[in-house]
Structures are given as structure tokens and as C-alpha cells.
Amino acid sequence: MIHDFSSFGFDEKITQGLDAMRFEKPTEIQVRVIPEVMAGQDVIGCAQTGTGKTAAFLLPLIDHIIKNPDTDKSRALIVVPTRELAVQIAQQLEGFSYFAPISSLAIYGGGTGEVYSNEKRSLIRGVEIVVCTPGRMISHLNLGYVDFSELEFLILDEADRMLDMGFYDDIMKILSFLPKKRQSLLFSATMPSKIRELSRKILHKPVEINIGLSKPPDQIQQVAYVVYERQKMDLLPLLMNDLSMKSILVFGSTKAGVKQIARQLKNQKHNIEEIHSDLAQNEREAVMNRFKSRQTRILVATDIISRGIDIEDIDMVINYDVPNDAEDYVHRIGRTARAENLGKACTLIGTAEQEKFASIERLLKKEITKMSLPGEIGPGPDYRTSGKKQNDTRRKRFKRRVAKAGAKRR
Ligand code: ADP
Ligand code: MG
Secondary structure, eight states: OOOSGGGGOOOHHHHHHHHHTTOOSOOHHHHHHHHHHHTTOOEEEEEOTTSOHHHHHHHHHHHHHHHOOOOOSOOEEEEOSOHHHHHHHHHHHHHHTTTSOOOEEEEOSOSOHHHHHHHHHHHHHOOSEEEEOHHHHHHHHHTTOOOOTTOOEEEEOSHHHHHHTTOHHHHHHHHTTSOSSOEEEEEESOOOHHHHHHHHHHOSSOEEEEEOOOOOOTTEEEEEEEOOGGGHHHHHHHHTTOTTOOSEEEEOSSHHHHHHHHHHHHHTTOOEEEEOTTSOHHHHHHHHHHHHTTSSSEEEEOGGGTSSOOOOOBOEEEESSOOSSHHHHHHHHTTBSOTTOOEEEEEEEOGGGHHHHHHHHHHHTOOOEEEOOOGGGOOOOOOOOOGGGOOHHHHHHHHHHHHHHHHHHO
16 A cells, blocks of 8 residues: 555656645545556545545646646646636646646636636647636637647546536536547545446546545534524624634525624624625635635635635634535535644534434434533523434435425525
8 A cells, every 4th residue: 555655656846746735645535546547547536525635636637747748738627616616726736736837727607808818818729737617618618719639637526516516417518529538537525326327427437436434534523502593693602702713614504694694793893704606706715815814713604615625724613504414514514624633613503403413413423512502692402303213204304305405505
């Protein structure tokens, strides 16, 4: 088993890039995916958020391009669900290839006409690695000036999220512009059956690498507060009194909810901003940057940023609402305790959310500590769930309801 980046046989320039980015040891998914990609295999990589999937595909890709510099046409296309993720991958790419002459471009929706024509110009000139969101890529492809005739790699990142967001047809459309003979890689945090179907259509005899069941890292301290809905807004600011928590991410399930939480915290003079899909692209980026650089202490967000977006060193994640399923829960709290850091995750469980939370606990096979409420909040309700006694029909009905709620939310 490889335990060291030097064992992959990467070009020297990549080793320098890794040093600069302080990557010392490969993660498990990297150890298992990188040699397969270097051997020319198609790969399905499934591992929970925060396990380093990005580098698992970027590093062998960059290495291949450095070692085979024979064309100036586009070599690789990375398709991702959101603008934020496109930007983030492009940034990592720049870091890794800082010492290598590789051209890359992130193209995504929004932005001005000028941005569009810049993208167009770069695409015509030929850029080696393109990172894109589906819709924007298709509008370029439809106009006929993109030459992907020598494309060697197709990468679908966060494939589960792309399908959730309804990008299936777009992905198929993009595929129709690509050479049949290519190496394809698919990454996902979860592996529902529709992902398997997608991979059967797109990949050729893929090697499947699956790293464990999605579970939050052990170093996250998880607690919950059982409250009446009306107590949530009183409890929230108290959770923020701990001044050692310098960076706090609060998740709300709906846009309206997020706006309301943000408004109340602002009224209480907290250093806070909000992020959701009503914000324009440049505003979202500015908000994210201020949060990342810790100018903003508290960020209130919808699930728009729960998957894939890399914000380091968050001290605490607060679920103002119980997430709709265990995967969402893991994705949300996975924002904290990255790498070696300790993190804390608090979930506020309203009376109508107790069953939902209990089902998350069942899936994680872990009972999460219920904290007693601070005196000023008053007494909360009991935590009463039907637990294992819940029969199958009820569970199915609940699952359907959750799925519906999820669809609405997205
Ligand atoms: P995923 O896509 O699996 O959710 P990312 O690729 O976004 O995870 O990586 C999560 C974080 O871990 C990022 O900040 C990334 O820079 C960091 N990281 C990934 N691999 C390593 C490594 N081998 N050493 C140190 N940090 C790493
Ligand atoms: Mg990722």
C-alpha cells in the first residue's frame, strides 16, 4: 500500500505543488484512485465529503498532461453541479499546477457578456483543462466553436448532486460532443442506483472504489437540543456566546428560513452574513470569501453550500433545522473538523422533527447527545420517538415525505 505521494511517480513539478499546498500524505481515496487513473482505467470513486476526492482526480490528470505535452487542444473536461464548486476546483488546480505550464479555465453561469466572450476566446484558443457547470458548457458547445476532438478525460464530480439537480439530460448532451474513446471518471459522495445507471452509460469497465459508509469523522463532537420551534431563535444566540468559536456556519432548510435567521441575528448585532440562491454570483463569492478569511464570524446558509465546498477550519456547524436525511446531515457537519481539527456540530430538534432526527441517528448507528437547555430558554419538550418499533409502512411513508420535501427545497 502506498503511504507517500512520492510513490505515485509524479512529475517533479507536481511534487513541488504538493509541498506548496502542504499536502504531506495521500488520503485513502487518493491512495486507491490515483494508481487506477494513471493506469488508464475508468473509475467510479465514492467517498464522503472532505476525503480529498478533488486531488484524487486532479493530480493524475495534471501528471498525464505534463508528461504528454503533445497537443494544444483541450485535454480534460470536469463537469460539476455548482459555480462555487467550479471555482474551488479551478483554484486547487492552479495550486497543484503552479510549477507546471498548464492552462485551465472555469466556466459557469451568471456573469456578464464580457465574461462570456472571454470564455469563448479561451475555448477557441484551446485550454487544457476546462471546469464547467452543465448549462453554461452546453451554450458554448451549441455555438460550434469548441473543439473537444482530442479530449482525453471526462470527469463528473459530485455526480449524485448533479442528478439531484436535474442535470441528467445536460450531461448526456455534453457527452454527445465528446470523443467516444476517452478516460472517464465519476465521483460521488453517495452511490444510489441512479448513479450506477449513469455510470453504466458513461464509463467503460470502470474500477469501483468505495470508501466506507458515509459517517461523520470521529473528531466532530455532535450534540443536539430538543426544543419547541419557538425556542430555537432564543437558543441560537446563546450557542454563539462561546467566543472560542471563531467561525460558525448555520444551516437552515429553506431560503425563507435562512433570511429570517439572518435578520434576527443581525438585529442582535452579530457579525453575520447569509448565502442562498437569491444572491447574485459575485455576491455569493464575496460572501464566501469574507467568511473564509474570517472577516465574517457567522454564515447562515441553505444547503447550497453543504456539499463539496471547501471551507477550512470551521469551529462549529449549527443545524437550525434537522436536515432531510442522513446524507445531508453528514454533508453539513462535514464542514467542520476537516483534516486534524476538532469541530463541533449542534442540531436543534423541533417537536415536528424528532422522528426525522431519530431516523438519522438510526442510519448513523449513533445516539447523539441531547444537551439540557440553558435556564433562560425554559423547559423543552421530551424526546419521544417511536424508535425501532416504527413499522415499515410508516417508515416508507416518512421516506416519501422526506423525498418530497427534498425536491421542493431544491
Ligand atoms: P471531497 O471532494 O472528497 O469532499 P476535497 O477534495 O474538497 O474533498 O478535500 C477536502 C479538503 O482536504 C481540502 O481542503 C483539501 O485541500 C484537503 N486535502 C485533500 N487531500 C489532502 C491531503 N492528502 N493532504 C492534506 N490535505 C488534503
Ligand atoms: Mg468534492
